[in-house]
Amino acid sequence: MRQSELGRFSDASFLILSSLANGQKHGYAMMEDILAFSGTQLEPGTLYGAITRLEKKGWIEALPMKERRRPYRITIEGVTALRKQVATLEQVTSVGKKRLASLEGF
Amino acid sequence: MNWLLRLYPRAWRERYEEEMLGLLEQHKVTPVTVVDLLVGALDANLNYNGIAEGVTYMADRLRTGIVMIFCAFMLFGVGWSMLQRLTDPLNQFNAIATSHPEFRVLFDADFIAGCLSFLAFLIGGLPVFFISVRRAIKHKQKNVLMPFGVALSCLVISVIATAVLADWHHIAYALTHIYVFLGGYAVLLALMLTIGTVAVSLMITRTDFQLSELKFVFYPEVVILFCMGVAVVMSTILIIAITAYAPQLFNTQDVGSPMFITGLFCMALGTIFAWMGLKRGQSKGLTS
Numbered sequence: 462m463r464q465s466e467l468g469r470f471s472d473a474s475f476l477i478l479s480s481l482a483n484g485q486k487h488g489y490a491m492m493e494d495i496l497a498f499s500g501t502q503l504e505p506g507t508l509y510g511a512i513t514r515l516e517k518k519g520w521i522e523a524l525p526m527k528e529r530r531r532p533y534r535i536t537i538e539g540v541t542a543l544r545k546q547v548a549t550l551e552q553v554t555s556v557g558k559k560r561l562a563s564l565e566g567f
Numbered sequence: 568m569n570w571l572l573r574l575y576p577r578a579w580r581e582r583y584e585e586e587m588l589g590l591l592e593q594h595k596v597t598p599v600t601v602v603d604l605l606v607g608a609l610d611a612n613l614n615y616n617g618i619a620e621g622v623t624y625m626a627d628r629l630r631t632g633i634v635m636i637f638c639a640f641m642l643f644g645v646g647w648s649m650l651q652r653l654t655d656p657l658n659q660f661n662a663i664a665t666s667h668p669e670f671r672v673l674f675d676a677d678f679i680a681g682c683l684s685f686l687a688f689l690i691g692g693l694p695v696f697f698i699s700v701r702r703a704i705k706h707k708q709k710n711v712l713m714p715f716g717v718a719l720s721c722l723v724i725s726v727i728a729t730a731v732l733a734d735w736h737h738i739a740y741a742l743t744h745i746y747v748f749l750g751g752y753a754v755l756l757a758l759m760l761t762i763g764t765v766a767v768s769l770m771i772t773r774t775d776f777q778l779s780e781l782k783f784v785f786y787p788e789v790v791i792l793f794c795m796g797v798a799v800v801m802s803t804i805l806i807i808a809i810t811a812y813a814p815q816l817f818n819t820q821d822v823g824s825p826m827f828i829t830g831l832f833c834m835a836l837g838t839i840f841a842w843m844g845l846k847r848g849q850s851k852g853l854t855s
Contacts, residue, residue, distance in 0.1 A: 488590040504600050505590055506607025509583055513615060529589030 473503055473511035474520075478535060478543040481521060485534035488512070515539070571601065574608035579615045629781045632848025633695060634768045636788055639840035640688050641764045643795050645757075646833025647681045649826050650802055653809070653816060663813045670813070673805040677798050684794030691787025696767070699774040711773045714766035721763035728755050788845050795838040802831050 480486060480494045492503050512533065515521045520539030524532040535543070572584050594600065653674060654660040664671040703711035732752050735741040741748040806827060809816045817824035 488586060489593045492590075492594065504603035505587060505594060506600075506603035506605070506610075508590075509587055510607050510610050513579070513583070513611070526586060529585055529592075531586040 472501075473507050474515055475543075475546055476501060476503065477508070477511055477515060478520065478539055478546075481533060481535040482540070482543060485524060485532040487530035487532045489530070491533075518542075571604045571608065574605070575611045576615055579611045626776055626778045626781060629778070629784075629848045630771060630774075630776055632788075632844045632846075633692075633781065633784060634771050635844030635847060636791065636841045637692065637771070638764055638768060639837045639844055640684070640791060640795070641760065641837075642840065643798075643834050643837030644681075644685070645760070646830040646835075646837060647677075647798060647802075649830030649833070650677065650805075653805070653827065660816060663816060667808070667812055670805065670808060670816075673801050673808065677801040677805060680794040680798035680801065684791045684798065687787040687790035687794065691784040691791070695771065695776070695781070695784060698776065698780055699770050702774055703770070708773070711770050714769040714773075718763045718766035718770070721759040721766065725756055725759045725763075728752055728759075785848070788841075788848065792838070792841050792845055795834070795841055799831070799834050799838050802834060806831055 476495045476499055477491060479498070480491045486494060488505070488508055492505075492508060496502050512521070516523060516533075518538075520536055520542050521533045522536050524534060569588070572580060572587060575584070591600075660670070660674075664674075699711060700715055702708070703715065729752075731738070732749075735745075735748060738748070810824075814824075817827060
């Protein structure tokens with residue numbers, strides 16, 4: 462996953478991909494879902510900045526608009542990218558846990 | 568919030584404004600939201616060119632794919648035409664097909680697959696060709712009209728040459744030098760086909776198609792490729808069967824087995840190129 466292309470939107474992109482991983486959602490539904498599972502309130506500017514990048518990279522795709530709401534869904538490439546990022550985060554988490562364990566007593 | 572969205576570039580607004588407004592109607596707008604939208608507008612002005620770039624990219628890929636499939640089909644057509652001589656002389660083929668009915672089944676299947684692929688080629692290709700010509704005439708695009716003239720000339724020359732060949736019994740030179748006459752016709756036809764193919768490819772390459780004009784060719788392309796594949800498989804089995812059970816069929820009035828092997832090779836090569844062309848045209852979103 463080339464994070465550099467996502468810039469400041471890399472965290473938002475990860476959250477969006479995670480949100481879309483359990484089904485298609487429109488922008489507002491994504492914001493609500495992300496708030497629910499991560500506690501992060503994404504603002505519309507950040508959300509759509511990330512959506513444009515993810516769409517351009519082919520990691521998500523837009524579906525036909527319904528009543529001023531356009532649903533998005535994750536693509537196969539998006540799933541692959543999300544898997545890689547989750548694996549990286551798991552590795553970081555594992556290292557973090559081990560190092561925290563060695564700090565017991567502080 | 569409309570005024571804030573006006574700060575975004577036009578291309579961005581054409582794509583996202585409506586859904587963003589729909590979202591903002593549901594979202595509680597705070598000063599943080601305003602700042603976020605301002606930063607988003609700045610970012611979009613600096614970085615957004617996604618959709619225009621994407622559409623052009625997709626149209627380019629699709630157009631290149633069409634040109635590849637067109638050239639591949641021409642190559643396939645040459646090979647397929649060569650294999651049609653397997654029934655020459657017809658009496659001999661019919662006699663052998665009586666004891667080996669599978670020969671006729673395979674030959675007919677190859678013939679039908681070739682005809683269906685040609686039909687799909689016309690259905691998919693003619694609209695693209697006419698759009699190219701119409702647009703070139705409308706905009707007086709010399710770089711498209713010139714190859715169109717060349718392609719048309721090639722077609723006319725080929726038709727005249729074929730008409731002359733059909734009347735060979737009345738041509739004194741042909742009566743005395745039949746192989747030179749036939750060879751000359753074959754060379755002329757190959758030349759016209761090559762030049763015509765290049766000319767039409769240039770026409771398509773130099774025309775600015777809209778994505779919507781090219782998207783519909785995907786399905787004819789799939790049919791073309793499928794039929795080409797079927798024809799190659801049938802022809803391969805037929806050639807193997809003939810080699811094993813009736814090699815005399817390779818010796819027609821004027822050609823031998825090398826022509827049929829070459830024909831099969833051209834068909835297979837054309838099918839591979841067509842598959843590559845189809846893959847090239849399959850950018851994300853083109854078929855949805």
